[in-house]
Amino acid sequence: MNEPTTRDPELTRARILQAAFDLFVEKGFAAVTMRELAEGSGVTKSLIHHHFGTKDGLWDAVKELAFARYYQDQKEDLEQADGADSDLLSKSVVRYFRFLAENPKVVRLFSWAHLEGDSSCSHMDAELVGLGAERVRQAQQAGQLRDDVNPTHVVTTFVNACTQWFATCEHHADWPGMGNNEQYLEDFLKIFMRGLQPD
Amino acid sequence: MNEPTTRDPELTRARILQAAFDLFVEKGFAAVTMRELAEGSGVTKSLIHHHFGTKDGLWDAVKELAFARYYQDQKEDLEQADGADSDLLSKSVVRYFRFLAENPKVVRLFSWAHLEGDSSCSHMDAELVGLGAERVRQAQQAGQLRDDVNPTHVVTTFVNACTQWFATCEHHADWPGMGNNEQYLEDFLKIFMRGLQPD
DNA sequence: CTGTTAACTGGTCGGCCGGTCAATTGACTG
């Protein structure tokens, strides 16, 4: 557990992963070169190949790490939520919205991976949405939410509304009439929560 | 107005644009090579350079064409809508949803362009959202919609919910509990429209 | 029929791409 000063493969891997994350998030996989990655992480091109094999290998490692963190974070939130809370849904929306607000790079990474047809994130999302839908179903049975809508669609609706907001965030930031993050969240919640009230 | 058999620069341009559109939509700008573009459109690489200058030039032309069609289509719909119709909003949602369903490639093109920081689509969307927001404002003043929410946020909410649905369409198509396009649209409209009813 | 223009082609260029490899260096083992 000592700390070698000159050589530290784990730290090196971490530095490469961080630089690759930033570059891939910014420009997408295809537009980034191994030379940029090397320069960005302060190591040689060969060293990246030594640790990650190919450019694709590095890309996979970057995605796997980011997605694992995302998945862990979200699952934790979903499981620690109090099932008896009548305001569970709006709190979940807020929590998800805040997560995206604090992790804009993850949003972009998802977008890139998704456009390239990556399926690994799909399985994750399927499970998370499934967990959320189960909560909605419980709330419906408890009479807290209208029960004539598909619980999965309820979750998908707010996930879509939040995700796309941050995916296009920097564009519409200065549109006339468009509010900031908090104002949008507030209005969305107004609409969404009233739309889900029981008859 | 005759039809030359051997040489037709406009047809050539159109063929190149179509092939480029398909390839760029599928793989993104950076991952497509001039050679692929040439093969895909059945012409020589040099001819593409002759007509569009550089690869970037072709990319710009592809985007401009697709965006212009999108813009024209949307603006037409927005303007021909009957202002006195109390069900205007839900019809607009349905119309937009159907447009995306029928033009999945445009959705992907927007996603790519957007991730790359293209700002031209931003101005378009700003104007379209502005037009829609104006309609919402009118409906609010007529007492047809609740007036304690920002009209721009109303439009953004449904645009986000629809866009992101199709952006992730092929992924969640087979998720457990997830319905098809029509079922999602129906549930979203239930939530959205009730959420917007006046007090 | 002739001259001009532009569509179109094949060949080629310098440069950068991802990837490899032999050699060096540092850390740890016994």
Place this chain on the structure above:
DNA sequence: CAGTCAATTGACCGGCCGACCAGTTAACAG
């Protein structure tokens, strides 16, 4: 201390990248 192994380096490779250019050919105006 020698010996081992992995971390790290720099030089190098074949190939493909986007772009260019000289030459050819079809359309068209006069």
